[in-house]
Amino acid sequence: MSAEKKPWPKVGKRGDKKFYVDCGTIDGKRRSYTRSTKAAAELLAEQIRRRETKIGKDSAKLTQDNLNDAVRALGLLGDSGHTLTTAVAFMLEHGAGEGGSVTVRELYDAYVQDRIDNHRSSETLRDIRCRLGAFARDFGDKPAHEVTKITLADWMRTQNGGAVSKGNIRRHLSGLFSFALKRDNVRHNPAMALTTPTVKKDRRPPVLTLSGARKLMNTAAEHEPAMVPYFVLALFAGIRPSEVERLDWSAIDWERQEVFIGAQESKTGNERYTSLQPNALEWLLPHRQDTGPVHYSRREYRTVREKSAVQWGHDILRHTYGSMHLAAFRNAGDTAEQMGHGTNSSLLFKHYRRAVREADAVKYWEIRLEVSGGKVLKFSQGA
Numbered sequence: 001m002s003a004e005k006k007p008w009p010k011v012g013k014r015g016d017k018k019f020y021v022d023c024g025t026i027d028g029k030r031r032s033y034t035r036s037t038k039a040a041a042e043l044l045a046e047q048i049r050r051r052e053t054k055i056g057k058d059s060a061k062l063t064q065d066n067l068n069d070a071v072r073a074l075g076l077l078g079d080s081g082h083t084l085t086t087a088v089a090f091m092l093e094h095g096a097g098e099g100g101s102v103t104v105r106e107l108y109d110a111y112v113q114d115r116i117d118n119h120r121s122s123e124t125l126r127d128i129r130c131r132l133g134a135f136a137r138d139f140g141d142k143p144a145h146e147v148t149k150i151t152l153a154d155w156m157r158t159q160n161g162g163a164v165s166k167g168n169i170r171r172h173l174s175g176l177f178s179f180a181l182k183r184d185n186v187r188h189n190p191a192m193a194l195t196t197p198t199v200k201k202d203r204r205p206p207v208l209t210l211s212g213a214r215k216l217m218n219t220a221a222e223h224e225p226a227m228v229p230y231f232v233l234a235l236f237a238g239i240r241p242s243e244v245e246r247l248d249w250s251a252i253d254w255e256r257q258e259v260f261i262g263a264q265e266s267k268t269g270n271e272r273y274t275s276l277q278p279n280a281l282e283w284l285l286p287h288r289q290d291t292g293p294v295h296y297s298r299r300e301y302r303t304v305r306e307k308s309a310v311q312w313g314h315d316i317l318r319h320t321y322g323s324m325h326l327a328a329f330r331n332a333g334d335t336a337e338q339m340g341h342g343t344n345s346s347l348l349f350k351h352y353r354r355a356v357r358e359a360d361a362v363k364y365w366e367i368r369l370e371v372s373g374g375k376v377l378k379f380s381q382g383a
Contacts, residue, residue, distance in 0.1 A: 011041045021045045102185050107144045108136035111179045123242035123267055131172040134159070144177075145186045149193035156194065163197035164314070170194050206313025208235075208320045210360040214367055217283070219308035221369065224300040229287050231304070231317070233259065233294065236280035236365075238321035238339045240267050245296045249289040257281060266340065274338045279368045286369070327361035 012020050019041035023031040035041040062070075073084050102110070111132075115125055138155065139147065152173060159169060173191040180186045208216065213235060220228050233239045233247065237259055246265040253260065257276045263269050276284070305312060313319070318339070326335045 011038070011045050013038075021048070023048060100185065101143050101145060102180075103140060104142050104144050104147065105136050105140035107176065107180050107185060108132055110183070111176050114179065121242075121267060121269075122246065123240075126242075127168070128172055128175075131169050132176060135173065135176075144180055147177075147186075147190055149190040152190055152194055166197040170196060205319040205323075206311075206316045207323045207356065208310060208316060210364055212308075212310040213320060213364060216304065216308045216310055217367060220304045223307050224297075224304050226287075226295045227297065227300045227304055229284055229294050230296050230301070232280050232283040234317040235321060236277055236283070237274050238318060238325065239274060240318060240340075241315075243267060244294055247294045248291060249294060250291045252276070252284070254281075254288075261340070268340060270340065272337075272340050274340075277365050279365055283369050323356050324361045324364040327356045327358050328365055 012022060017036065019035050019038045021033045021035065021041050021044050023033075025031075033041075033044060035044060070084060077084065112125065112128060115128060120128075135155065139151075156166060156169060159166065161169075170191060173194070174189060177186060177189040177191050181189055217228070217231060217235070220231050230241075230244050233244045234241050239247070239259065239261065243261055243265050247259070247261075251260045251262070251265070252258075258273045259276060261272050261274065263271050266272065322335060322339055325338065326332060329335065
């Protein structure tokens with residue numbers, strides 16, 4: 001070693017197998033590091049010497065204004081326990097980027113508009129507004145770059161819902177701050193540090209019972225008849241509720257007994273055909289139109305749900321279709337294709353299928369509307 005090297009850090013032996021690098025007292029604390037070999041300890045000591053030498057050379061270049069600024073900054077830190085270095089590092093990590101400071105509300109509005117400009121589906125936009133709308137309301141005027149992982153974690157704990165719902169919120173928050181990062185409004189994405197909620201592997205998808213499906217259709221026919229086609233296409237054709245909302249009557253081919261889901265209506269952007277079973281056709285015929293949107297009203301939808309008093313669950317109409325179709329027709333590939341999964345039956349079994357009795361599934365496709373003299377009386381209870 002060169003005689004010109006500083007006395008610190010000092011390399012010494014600690015026990016039979018350890019070597020230490022003693023850096024002396026720094027900021028009132030003794031600093032030392034341990035390495036398993038002498039060579040590793042000497043290498044670390046040399047690296048520290050070089051770093052200290054560079055700091056010494058750089059400090060000699062400081063102007064009086066630089067020194068005055070440092071003194072003022074240290075005065076602001078006071079007895080906080082933070083050094084000027086840690087304070088600057090925090091500011092650089094959490095401060096606004098070159099894109100400037102924006103509020104959470106401004107960021108949210110820009111994010112939604114960007115999704116619209118990039119032709120995201122109406123379902124995706126609705127999901128973004130649902131998941132992030134509350135966040136934008138709660139933190140509207142707060143600068144986006146001041147939102148930390150602790151801010152997000154504390155807010156997430158106040159939100160209702162289970163692991164799946166919380167996971168979706170985390171995903172949308174990550175998308176929002178990734179967008180902010182690309183615009184250089186923030187220097188990092190705080191949502192990436194959030195823990196992903198664990199979804200229980202034995203979680204079963206909710207499905208309507210046979211009697212529940214009958215009750216739901218009977219309630220729709222009795223109280224909100226205009227909503228009957230909506231529930232028929234969701235329950236007996238497996239069409240996603242959001243896709244039904246975008247569907248036009250002209251998409252139904254009555255002769256071929258099928259519905260065409262175009263790219264504009266499809267959630268995935270992939271067009272497909274789905275078959276209409278005889279009972280579905282009978283339910284639809286009294287409401288048949290050549291063109292025009294299939295009727296949907298959130299208020300009427302809610303009325304049917306509440307008056308039917310059936311036990312509800314997320315995506316329950318589609319889960320019911322998938323489970324009943326598979327149990328009755330025993331063709332996983334066909335069920336998956338009808339639901340828009342191609343022939344990916346593994347996705348069907350993982351997310352949309354629940355074991356139901358074959359006898360109940362057969363009766364499910366026999367739920368029919370009884371008509372007498374052109375007037376709807378009630379629906380059949382099946383075999």
